[in-house]
Amino acid sequence: MKGPLFYSKILLFGEYGIIKDSKGLSIPYNFYKGALKLSDNLTEDAKKSNDSLRRFAEYLDNLQKDSTMVSFDIRQLKADVEKGMYFDSSIPMGYGVGSSGALVAAIYDKYAHEKITVLENLTREKLLKLKHIFGEMESFFHGKSSGLDPLNSYLSLPILIHSKDNIQPTGIPSQTTDGKGAVFLLDSGSTGETAPMIQIFMESMKQEGFRKMLKDQFIKHTDACVEDFLKGDVKSLFGNLKQLSNTVLTNFKPMIPAEFHKLWKHGIDTNDYYLKLCGSGGGGYFLGFTQDIDKARKALDGYKLEVVYNF
CATH class of the missing domain: 3.30.70.890 (GHMP kinase, C-terminal domain)
Incomplete structure (x- = not known):
């Protein structure tokens, strides 16, 4: 098994401010990425990731008991963790580029029931629902999360934040490869x-x-x-x-x-x-x-x- 790739993100503007309703702009950064993998012979790093996924699965099990928003195929998730599933990622942890966000996106993509997919018409309501679900999921790693990192990773699109309850995918000016800026x-x-x-x-x-x-x-x-x-x-x-x-x-x-x-x-x-x-x-x-x-x-x-x- 090798899951689809999920990319890191860069919040160009809005860190801390978005907690208090400033604008924000977040872009995917494809240089770093991660995917779920299975192995029966885990390296030291993969073992750490596997242990973390085991704890995360327990957290999600409890989360879905209290949440009307999302439910997961927890049985399958726990079975895969027991088989040696880990998140194989080049995204550096603790560097502000969304390592836990990519993992959350990968788990939602694979195990959420009735998931909102990237292919459907992403209304504001659906985006906010996704952001809320991702915020609850990612709180396992940070204590409190806006849900924006996983959303960026999941959609792989630039996201413009107008305020907490108003977000939309956006286009950004195209790059000029020979530009000095x-x-x-x-x-x-x-x-x-x-x-x-x-x-x-x-x-x-x-x-x-x-x-x-x-x-x-x-x-x-x-x-x-x-x-x-x-x-x-x-x-x-x-x-x-x-x-x-x-x-x-x-x-x-x-x-x-x-x-x-x-x-x-x-x-x-x-x-x-x-x-x-x-x-x-x-x-x-x-x-x-x-x-x-x-x-x-x-x-x-x-x-x-x-x-x-x-x-």
């Missing part, structure tokens, strides 16, 4: 854990000053970035990115490893690149935007860059 991933060299970062964010939300900053600065610039990116307005986009990068550096310091604070500020000061969080932060990848990839590579010499989009 680029969106890139910057490897922090360490993994980040989602749950503790969300915890810090929720604690900060108790302070009025933080809530005001989120609404007046973070969400304002995030929404503007989404609109600029979809319109292809590069000049306006980079103006808003600079503001967003600055807001994150000032107010989301715990989500940025200390050794990156200087690098982050250097980009803002020189305009060679602007960094932002990719996922919840704390480690993993950061997202970078530059109007001149050669300049950015030079400025970030010694760091691992991976271009994901050219313009």
Whole structure:
């Protein structure tokens, strides 16, 4: 058995903000992928994945008892886990590119009863139902999930988030392969854990000053970035990115490893690149935007860059 492939995702804009109804834009990233496989001779990593799937199956068994939204072929899932099923994935864990999202999408695809398929007419209602189901499923891994990562992985389409209850598949401007402008991933060299970062964010939300900053600065610039990116307005986009990068550096310091604070500020000061969080932060990848990839590579010499989009 080898299941279909599910891809990683990149949330270009909207991390943390979408919890509080900012806009967001999420795109599939086909460089990393995963599939369900069966083997009777498991490697160490496959064994870990198999153990995790065993616990996940128990979680889903309990979930479907309380949920009117979804039911699974739990008997088959547990039987396959016993036979040595694991998730064979190149998606790095704790890097903010949706490793658990791809797994959730794969399990839903294979074991959900009466599943909503990619081929049918995806009304807003169906999309929200899928997002809700995926949120409940992925909560096993993170404690709380918007369901957006698995949705992106499952549909393999860019998704525009207007608000929590308003999402739609969207098109993004096509890439220009010889363009100097680029969106890139910057490897922090360490993994980040989602749950503790969300915890810090929720604690900060108790302070009025933080809530005001989120609404007046973070969400304002995030929404503007989404609109600029979809319109292809590069000049306006980079103006808003600079503001967003600055807001994150000032107010989301715990989500940025200390050794990156200087690098982050250097980009803002020189305009060679602007960094932002990719996922919840704390480690993993950061997202970078530059109007001149050669300049950015030079400025970030010694760091691992991976271009994901050219313009």
